[in-house]
Amino acid sequence: MITILALCSGLSAVKFALEDDLGVALAMVGAAAVLDMLDGRIARLLDATSKMGGELDSLADAISFGVAPALVLYVTLLDANSAGWIIALIYAVSIVLRLARFNTLTAETNRPGYTQEYFVGVPAPAGALIALLPIALYEEFGNGWWTSFAAVAAWTVFSAALIVSRIPTLAMKTVAVPPQAAAGLLVLVALAAALLVTYPLILLMVLDALYLLHIPFAVRSQRWVAARPQHWESKPSERRAERRATRSEGARRSVARLGLRRPGSR
Missing domain, CATH: 1.20.5 (Single alpha-helices involved in coiled-coils or other helix-helix interfaces)
Known part of the structure; x- marks a missing residue:
């Protein structure tokens, strides 16, 4: 049920983009990302996992984070022309390829334990929110160089490259917070909640920037572990x-x- 809600939320972003309500369109993709993080955890918590649920999750992700963002970009900042359609196709295909690779890697049973702490490439929800950054900039600051066709096309291709790359990124479900950092984390959560209510688009930009900045750390961390088999488990x-x-x-x-x-x- 949660996966279906995520699918409906992500696809509804196209409807709001067609109605020129881009803020709500971004919110729909963000809601789909939150629901996508919850569905697997709740299924495991309730002991309700199934093969059908796994397949449905991948199909919903392909639409919510592949098809929907591609169409939103196409009808807004990619000028709805042939060149823009090619860029949208490149992005959508990158999401589908990334999901297919993820399913293949998940099916492997002989992978070292530490590999579960890293994604291969940027995951689909994060990739979608990164690709939609120009729309957030447009909604917050209006027209500028960031809304030009060249800039949006280049950013979309860059996002697609991150998605299909083999760059390791941290899996948030495996990140543990040291006890001494708990108080600081709670303050950051309160700040994020305040930004979500008052400046949601600014919050999206900050989260995108933080996610991109974490990639060098994830690469270094993964290489350190990979070079030391004694620490794999x-x-x-x-x-x-x-x-x-x-x-x-x-x-x-x-x-x-x-x-x-x-x-x-x-």
Whole structure:
């Protein structure tokens, strides 16, 4: 039921875009993304997972985050011409390819445990919200270079490239917050809630920027784990402790080496 609601929400974005209500169109895609995060968790919580549910989830994602955003961009900022249609097709196809690869990787049973902590490429909901960033800029700031056909086309292709890439990105369901950071996280959640009520488009821009900025960290983290098979089955918190210990040891060695170099020594 939640997956069907996500599908209806994402596809309704096209209706509101055709009616030139772009703010609501963005909200519909955002609601579909939230429902997509909830459906699997609730199904596992209620012990209601099924093969049909998994297939339905992929089909709904293809429409909500592939077809719907492509059509929204096409009828608004891609000028509804032939060149814009090609760009929209590139984006929609990238979402479908990404979902097909995700299903294939999920079916593999011999993958190391740490790979479940990373997505291969940008996931479909995040990719859709990144691709729709020019519409958020248009709604918030009006026309500008960010609404030109060239800029929107380039950004859409860039989003499609991130989606089909093999760049590792963090799976949010596996991110653990250290106890000492809980208070700061609650403050950020309160701030996000305030922005959602008062400046939702600004919040979308901030979230897009933060997501893009996290990618270098995810790449570095994944490479660190992949190069150390002894940590493949360790918990993320254990690996973070190991990395902190390694950095501290490296810092102590650097200080020790500097201490041996006295003024005037050769």
